[in-house]
Amino acid sequence: MEITEPINPKEMGDLFGSKNERVKVPPYQRRFSWEKENFEDLWNDLSALEDGEKHFFGTIVFLSKTHKAQSINELDVVDGQQRITTVSILLCAIRDHLKEKHKYEANRRIKSLRESLWLIDRDGKEKGMRIVLGNLDRESYKNLIKSNFDEIENGKIKEAYDYFYEKINELDSLEEIKNLHDKILDQLIYVSITSKKHTDAYHLFEAMNDRGLSLSPIDLMKNYLLMKSSKEDNLNVEKIEEIWGDVIKNLDSIPDARRPAITFFRQYFMSSPILGIKEKITENKLYDPTFINIINESEDIKALLKDIKKQSALYKRMLTQKIERFDRSQNAEINKFLRDTKVVSKTPFTLLLRAFRELNNPEKIKEIMRMANSLLIRRQICDRNTGDHDTFFNYLSHNAFEKENPLEYIKEYLRDNSPKDKQFKNYFKKEKFRSNDKTKYILSKIEEEHFGSGGKEVVESRYKVHIEHILPQRYGKNLKELWLDPFNIQKDEHKEFKKKIGNLTLLEESPNIRASNRTLKEKQQYYSKEKTDFRMTQQLVKYNKWGKEEIKKRSKNLAKKAVDIWKL
Numbered sequence: 088m089e090i091t092e093p094i095n096p097k098e099m100g101d102l103f104g105s106k107n108e109r110v111k112v113p114p115y116q117r118r119f120s121w122e123k124e125n126f127e128d129l130w131n132d133l134s135a136l137e138d139g140e141k142h143f144f145g146t147i148v149f150l151s152k153t154h155k156a157q158s159i160n161e162l163d164v165v166d167g168q169q170r171i172t173t174v175s176i177l178l179c180a181i182r183d184h185l186k187e188k189h190k191y192e193a194n195r196r197i198k199s200l201r202e203s204l205w206l207i208d209r210d211g212k213e214k215g216m217r218i219v220l221g222n223l224d225r226e227s228y229k230n231l232i233k234s235n236f237d238e239i240e241n242g243k244i245k246e247a248y249d250y251f252y253e254k255i256n257e258l259d260s261l262e263e264i265k266n267l268h269d270k271i272l273d274q275l276i277y278v279s280i281t282s283k284k285h286t287d288a289y290h291l292f293e294a295m296n297d298r299g300l301s302l303s304p305i306d307l308m309k310n311y312l313l314m315k316s317s318k319e320d321n322l323n324v325e326k327i328e329e330i331w332g333d334v335i336k337n338l339d340s341i342p343d344a345r346r347p348a349i350t351f352f353r354q355y356f357m358s359s360p361i362l363g364i365k366e367k368i369t370e371n372k373l374y375d376p377t378f379i380n381i382i383n384e385s386e387d388i389k390a391l392l393k394d395i396k397k398q399s400a401l402y403k404r405m406l407t408q409k410i411e412r413f414d415r416s417q418n419a420e421i422n423k424f425l426r427d428t429k430v431v432s433k434t435p436f437t438l439l440l441r442a443f444r445e446l447n448n449p450e451k452i453k454e455i456m457r458m459a460n461s462l463l464i465r466r467q468i469c470d471r472n473t474g475d476h477d478t479f480f481n482y483l484s485h486n487a488f489e490k491e492n493p494l495e496y497i498k499e500y501l502r503d504n505s506p507k508d509k510q511f512k513n514y515f516k517k518e519k520f521r522s523n524d525k526t527k528y529i530l531s532k533i534e535e536e537h538f539g540s541g542g543k544e545v546v547e548s549r550y551k552v553h554i555e556h557i558l559p560q561r562y563g564k565n566l567k568e569l570w571l572d573p574f575n576i577q578k579d580e581h582k583e584f585k586k587k588i589g590n591l592t593l594l595e596e597s598p599n600i601r602a603s604n605r606t607l608k609e610k611q612q613y614y615s616k617e618k619t620d621f622r623m624t625q626q627l628v629k630y631n632k633w634g635k636e637e638i639k640k641r642s643k644n645l646a647k648k649a650v651d652i653w654k655l
C-alpha cells in the first residue's frame with residue numbers, strides 16, 4: 088500500500104492553512120447531510136476543551152493526484168467530507184459574526200478566516216475556494232462562502248450555519264470567539280492518510296469500517312464498488328465514479344425524502360430482473376451480503392451500474408410525480424396515482440420499478456397502483472403486519488410479469504392477502520384517524536369518488552386544506568359548555584369519538600382556523616356552499632345536533648363508501 092506521507096496526527100489549522108492545497112469532494116460522494124445532533128456534538132466538544140487539550144476528530148482519507156510544481160495540489164476526500172465541510176461552515180459563521188459585530192477590533196482575525204476559506208495568491212487575490220463540494224452542493228457552498236444566504240439550496244448547509252451563528256451570538260465577548268477559533272485550528276486534531284492509488288484509498292476506507300467506524304450502507308457500497316473497479320483491467324475507475332455520482336445525484340436531489348438512497352437500493356434489488364433476488368432485503372442486508380455478492384458475481388459491472396443509474400432516474404421521477412412517458416393526460420393521471428401511493432406507503436415502488444420496465448400501457452400501470460393502494464389501506468386500517476409488504480411486492484415483481492395476464496395475477500395475489508370487506512368496514516368505522524396526509528388522502532378520495540370534486544381538483548387541493556374535527560379536538564371550558572354538555576358527551580367519550588372518521592371532514596385553511604372551537608351553528612356557517620367547495624362538508628349544515636349517535640352513523644356511512652373505493 089503506497090501512502091504518500093506519514094500517518095501522524097495533524098491540527099485542523101494544517102488543513103485550513105495550507106498555501107496551495109485544495110480539498111475536493113468528488114461527484115460520487117453524497118451531499119452534505121449532517122443533522123443538528125452532529126452540529127451539537129461538535130459544538131459541545133469544542134466548548135468543553137480546556138487550554139492545551141486536544142480533541143480527536145477522527146481519520147480523514149485523501150486521494151492525491153500528481154502534484155505539479157507551482158500549481159495547486161488537489162486532494163479528493165475518500166472519507167471525512169462531512170466533518171471537513173462542517174468545520175468550514177463553523178468558520179464562516181465566526182467570520183460573519185466578527186464582520187457584523189467586531190469589524191474593526193477583529194480585522195486581523197477576519198483576514199485569517201478569509202485565508203482559511205480561500206486560496207490566496209501573493210497579491211492577496213482569491214485563487215479559488217479551499218474546499219470544493221460535489222456537484223449538488225457546489226453552488227450552495229459557494230454561496231455560503233460568499234455570504235449569499237438566500238441562494239443556498241441545501242437546507243442542511245443553511246441549518247448548520249444558522250445553528251453555529253446563533254451559538255456564537257450567545258458568547259459573551261470577542262475573546263471567547265477568538266478562543267473558539269483557536270480551538271478549531273489548534274486543538275481539533277485528525278489523522279490524515281493520503282494515497283496516490285484508488286485501490287489503496289478504498290482499502291483504507293474498508294479497514295476503517297472493519298475497526299468499528301460507523302458508515303452508512305451507501306458509503307460502503309460506493310467504496311466496495313470503486314475498490315473492485317480499480318482492480319479490474321477492463322474498467323475505467325473514473326468512469327465508474329462518474330456513473331455512481333450520477334446515481335447519487337438522482338437520489339439526493341429528491342426533495343422531502345428520508346434516506347432515499349437506502350430505500351431506492353432496497354427496492355431496486357428486490358425488483359430487478361437482472362439480479363433476480365427473490366427475498367426481502369432489509370437495510371442490514373443491503374451492503375453485506377447483498378451488494379458485495381452482486382458486484383462479485385457481476386460479469387459486467389459497468390452495464391449493471393448503467394441500469395442502476397437509469398432506474399434511479401425513474402425512481403426520482405416517480406417520487407417527484409414527474410413521469411413523462413405517455414401523453415399529457417395519461418401522465419397527469421399516473422402522477423396523481425404516484426402522489427397517492429407515496430402518501431399511503433412507498434413499499435409498492437418495488438413493484439412499480441418493475442412495472443415501468445415491463446409495461447408500456449398507462450392503464451395497466453394505473454391499475455397496479457390502484458390495487459396496491461387498496462391492499463395497503465385495508466391492511467393498515469385492520470392492523471395487519473406491515474413487515475410483509477416488502478415480501479408481497481418482491482414476489483409480484485418476479486412472478487406476475489411472466490404470466491399471461493399480469494394484472495389478474497396481481498389482483499388475485501393481493502386479494503388473498505387482503506382483509507375482507509366486512510372486516511375492513513368494521514375496523515374503518517372504529518379507527519382513530521390522525522391529523523396527517525394519509526387521513527387527508529382518505530377523506531379526499533371519499534369526497535372525489537362519492538361527493539364529486541366540489542368544483543376543484545380535490546387531490547391537488549388536499550395539501551392546501553385542513554382536517555376539520557366537527558366535535559373539536561381540544562378539551563377545555565368552552566368545549567364542555569358548547570359541546571359536551573349540550574350533546575350529552577362525557578369527557579372519556581370525547582376522547583373516543585373525536586378522531587373517528589365520522590367526526591372528520593375537509594375544510595379550506597382559512598375557514599378551518601376561523602371555525603376552531605365555535606358552536607355547531609357557528610361552524611355550520613363555514614360548512615355552507617358559500618364558504619367551502621367540499622360537498623361532504625356542505626352536507627353537515629343539515630344537522631341540528633352533533634353527538635355520539637351522529638358520529639357513529641356517519642362513520643358507518645363513510646365505512647361503506649371506503650369498502651367501495653379501496654376494493655380488490
